[in-house]
Each structure stands twice: as structure tokens, then as C-alpha cells.
Amino acid sequence: MFERGRGAVPDDVLAQGRRRRLTAGQVLFREADLSTSVFVCVSGRVRLVVSAVAGRELLLDVLVPGDVFGDLSAIDGLGRSASAVAMDESVVVELSGADYLDAVRASPELALSSLRGLARQLRRANARIRAGETETVAARTAHLLLELADRFAGSGPGAATVPITQSDLADWLGTTRESAARALGDLRRAGVITTGRSRIVLSDRPALVALARTA
Amino acid sequence: MFERGRGAVPDDVLAQGRRRRLTAGQVLFREADLSTSVFVCVSGRVRLVVSAVAGRELLLDVLVPGDVFGDLSAIDGLGRSASAVAMDESVVVELSGADYLDAVRASPELALSSLRGLARQLRRANARIRAGETETVAARTAHLLLELADRFAGSGPGAATVPITQSDLADWLGTTRESAARALGDLRRAGVITTGRSRIVLSDRPALVALARTA
DNA sequence: GTCGGTCTGTGATCGCCATCACGCGGGCGG
DNA sequence: CCGCCCGCGTGATGGCGATCACAGACCGAC
Numbered sequence: 001m002f003e004r005g006r007g008a009v010p011d012d013v014l015a016q017g018r019r020r021r022l023t024a025g026q027v028l029f030r031e032a033d034l035s036t037s038v039f040v041c042v043s044g045r046v047r048l049v050v051s052a053v054a055g056r057e058l059l060l061d062v063l064v065p066g067d068v069f070g071d072l073s074a075i076d077g078l079g080r081s082a083s084a085v086a087m088d089e090s091v092v093v094e095l096s097g098a099d100y101l102d103a104v105r106a107s108p109e110l111a112l113s114s115l116r117g118l119a120r121q122l123r124r125a126n127a128r129i130r131a132g133e134t135e136t137v138a139a140r141t142a143h144l145l146l147e148l149a150d151r152f153a154g155s156g157p158g159a160a161t162v163p164i165t166q167s168d169l170a171d172w173l174g175t176t177r178e179s180a181a182r183a184l185g186d187l188r189r190a191g192v193i194t195t196g197r198s199r200i201v202l203s204d205r206p207a208l209v210a211l212a213r214t215a
Numbered sequence: 216m217f218e219r220g221r222g223a224v225p226d227d228v229l230a231q232g233r234r235r236r237l238t239a240g241q242v243l244f245r246e247a248d249l250s251t252s253v254f255v256c257v258s259g260r261v262r263l264v265v266s267a268v269a270g271r272e273l274l275l276d277v278l279v280p281g282d283v284f285g286d287l288s289a290i291d292g293l294g295r296s297a298s299a300v301a302m303d304e305s306v307v308v309e310l311s312g313a314d315y316l317d318a319v320r321a322s323p324e325l326a327l328s329s330l331r332g333l334a335r336q337l338r339r340a341n342a343r344i345r346a347g348e349t350e351t352v353a354a355r356t357a358h359l360l361l362e363l364a365d366r367f368a369g370s371g372p373g374a375a376t377v378p379i380t381q382s383d384l385a386d387w388l389g390t391t392r393e394s395a396a397r398a399l400g401d402l403r404r405a406g407v408i409t410t411g412r413s414r415i416v417l418s419d420r421p422a423l424v425a426l427a428r429t430a
Numbered sequence: 431g432t433c434g435g436t437c438t439g440t441g442a443t444c445g446c447c448a449t450c451a452c453g454c455g456g457g458c459g460g
Numbered sequence: 461c462c463g464c465c466c467g468c469g470t471g472a473t474g475g476c477g478a479t480c481a482c483a484g485a486c487c488g489a490c
Contacts, residue, residue, distance in 0.1 A: 136446075136447090137446085137447070175447075175448085176447080176448060176449080178447090178448080178449080178450095179446090179447060179448075182447090197455090197456070197457080
């Protein structure tokens with residue numbers, strides 16, 4: 001059974017799906033599309049983005065192997081709430097929305113697991129609303145780095161590397177590339193991270209946790 | 216069957232619950248509490264709030280009769296993600312978390328209905344994230360007024376009255392009372408609303424829709 | 431009716447962040 | 461191997477909104 005944050009899909013259900021190999025930049029669905037497939041990320045990374053004013057883009061999530069996505073449209077039949085784009089060469093399993101709903105109806109355990117997945121996403125969304133409306137860019141940057149470190153590198157005590165560009169980080173934070181770069185510069189000068197091309201290394205996570213609270 | 220936005224609970228499940236009468240200001244649960252009861256609002260209004268920096272408060276939602284709330288903790292067993300406080304004299308039905316989960320396990324229809332409820336909340340949360348991070352206070356104010364009009368007064372074409380103080384509106388928008396008052400002042404001078412004590416009247420909804428887009 | 435508290439309206443000032451602008455370096459494709 | 465483009469870093473400036481400050485209006489309690 002695949003389990004990692006966003007829901008979970010048992011192997012027998014997964015076996016009904018179609019395996020798809022994606023190239024970097026390939027679009028699985030676009031915001032407002034009426035498709036209802038549910039996807040499971042097997043390898044690679046997939047971005048969930050929504051468009052905003054002035055051609056800006058807001059990054060809602062980056063999915064890593066094990067994550068389930070696309071479930072909202074299968075559940076309520078409404079248009080896609082975001083666009084899904086492969087970031088690297090990736091592999092996903094695609095399930096039809098009807099198959100997914102049948103599986104949920106047939107299995108109370110899958111239903112509860114899906115509820116847990118949505119509950120987790122809702123808690124994260126509420127946390128992001130609170131952060132966005134009350135914290136500074138510096139504090140949000142520190143918090144997001146810690147969250148991304150858990151997601152991409154596990155939460156071991158050593159130095160963690162987060163593979164992300166500053167542009168994507170800014171889109172995730174809902175700020176500009178320049179502001180994100182300045183916040184990272186402050187953290188770098190404070191000695192808690194080092195920055196590189198498409199890469200941020202958290203060298204002192206306890207200090208970063210402390211800065212996230214105060215900054 | 217009770218159905219109104221946030222999930223739905225069939226009458227036979229509702230009958231297992233305990234009816235509770237609340238006085239204005241009474242707290243049902245506080246942020247981080249470990250209780251797992253699920254509530255259904257029967258009459259009155261209930262605020263869902265989270266605390267933020269500097270003693271500020273962020274208003275996540277106002278529940279009206281028919282709404283289901285408190286389901287997140289029942290589903291994932293984690294602490295309450297917000298505090299629930301009655302705004303007026305209200306009546307709610309309280310179900311134990313275990314009874315709720317048993318009912319979900321026993322009824323695929325209830326499970327799907329709960330999934331739809333969470334999906335709806337998640338879409339609203341994502342919309343709020345996008346709004347908060349890309350729109351001005353003026354635009355967010357206009358959008359929120361339209362949403363609240365639907366929620367409190369139905370979406371008939373005539374003038375709608377939204378019963379809310381400017382302080383609460385500001386907490387909902389994640390801004391200050393002064394900024395909310397200024398945004399409302401602009402809308403009033405534009406002739407699309409009138410303001411009163413604890414009350415905002417949308418006198419020209421089409422014009423407000425237009426302003427929400429441009430402002 | 432009067433008093434107190436809450437809710438509303440608005441001016442002045444300040445700071446964070448968006449915007450514009452530019453230079454630098456390093457990876458990759460040809 | 462070399463140039464080009466993408467990603468990073470940072471200064472200058474301006475605007476939106478937070479903060480502080482105060483006054484008037486409405487409502488309920490007594």
C-alpha cells in the first residue's frame with residue numbers, strides 16, 4: 001500500500017490504473033479542465049500550480065513519489081482546481097475517476113484513508129492561510145524551507161538539501177523572486193543555510209527553527 | 216438529510232447525537248484541543264477562529280444552520296485546527312468522533328458526502344490562499360462580501376444584508392479594522408453598498424462583481 | 431434619559447515588500 | 461570549447477497597508 005501524506009491507494013486498486021511516463025514540462029491537466037482522473041506519483045516530481053493576476057503563478061504543492069493527486073475533481077465533479085505539470089522525467093499511475101469512486105464505495109478503509117488525505121491537505125492549507133496573512137516573508141521562508149526539507153530529504157538531523165529554484169520558492173511563498181532571494185540572503189548571512197543553483201542546503205536546522213519563530 | 220456546503224449527515228446518524236443549547240460567546244472547543252466530537256449547527260451562528268501573532272485573531276469561517284464542523288479531528292485524531300465559539304444563542308448537535316467514524320464506515324454514501332464536504336472546504340481554502348497572496352484588500356473585500364451574501368442571505372438578485380462587524384470582516388480578510396473600513400468606504404462612495412452598525416447592505420451586486428474583478 | 435461601551439470613520443506616519451534595473455556566474459548545447 | 465541563457469544577488473524607489481491617534485454615532489443597561 002502506497003502511503004505518504006496525500007491519501008493512499010491499495011495495490012489492487014493501483015493495478016487497475018494505467019502507467020504513464022512523462023517528460024519534463026508535460027501537462028497532466030490544466031486548471032478548470034473537466035477531467036476526473038486520479039493520479040499517483042511513482043517517480044519524479046509534479047507541480048500543482050494556479051495562475052494569478054499579472055501572469056504570475058502560484059505554486060500550491062510539489063508532489064513526490066507516493067503522493068496522490070487529482071482527487072478533488074473525482075470527488076465533486078467540478079473543474080480542476082490547479083494545473084499539474086511534471087517537473088522532471090516522471091512516472092505516474094492514472095486511475096479513472098469512476099474506478100476511484102467505485103473503490104471508495106467498496107472499501108471503507110480506502111474511504112477513511114482518502115478522508116485523512118484531504119484532512120491533511122486542509123490543515124496545511126489553513127496553516128498557509130494563517131502564515132500568509134500574518135507572517136513576514138522572512139518567517140514564511142524559514143517555515144517553508146523546514147517543510148520542504150521534511151518532504152524532500154526526510155527529517156534526519158544532518159544537513160538537508162532542498163532542490164528548488166528561487167523562482168519556484170517565491171511562487172510557493174506568494175512573493176517575488178527578489179524578495180525570496182533577499183530572505184535567503186539574510187538566512188545565509190545568519191549561517192543557517194547555504195544557497196546554490198537550484199539548491200538550498202539547510203546546514204543548521206535547529207537554528208532555522210528558532211529563526212522561523214522570531215523573524 | 217442535512218446538506219449545506221460542509222458535508223452532510225443523515226437523520227438517523229444525527230439522532231445518535233446530543234442536542235446542545237449554547238449561549239453567545241460559549242466555546243465548543245479550542246485550537247489544539249484533543250477532543251474528536253463532530254458538530255452540526257442547527258440554529259444560530261458559530262465562529263471558527265485561529266490565533267495569530269500579536270494577539271490577533273484570524274476568522275476561518277462562520278457556520279450557519281446545516282453546516283457540519285469539527286470533522287477534521289475525528290478523521291485524523293490530531294488536535295483541533297481552530298477554536299469554535301458560538302456567536303449568538305445557538306443550538307448544535309454533538310456526535311462522538313467514534314460514532315461518526317462508525318457511520319462513515321457503515322455508509323459509503325456518508326463517506327462520499329464527507330469527502331465532498333472536505334473537497335469543498337479545500338477548494339475554498341485554495342481560493343483564499345490565491346486571493347490573499349495576489350489581491351489587494353479592496354478586491355478581497357469585494358469578493359468576501361459576495362461570498363458572505365450567498366452564505367447568509369441566499370443569492371437572490373435583490374439587495375442582500377450581511378450581518379457582520381468590520382472587526383470580524385477584517386479578521387476574516389487577514390487585515391486590520393482600519394483597512395477594512397477604508398475599503399468599505401471606497402465601495403460605499405462607489406454606490407454599491409451601504410454600511411451600518413454590524414451590517415453591510417449590498418445594494419448593487421452586479422456592480423460589486425465588476426469591482427471585485429478590477430479593484 | 432443618561433451613561434458607558436462598542437462600532438464606525440478618517441487623518442498622519444512608517445515600514446515592508448513589489449517593482450525596476452543591472453551585473454555576475456555557471457551549466458549546457460552546439 | 462565557447463557562447464548563451466538561466467538562475468542568482470543586490471541597489472533604488474514607490475505604494476499599499478499597518479499602526480497610532482482621535483472623534484462621532486449607535487445601542488443597551490440602568
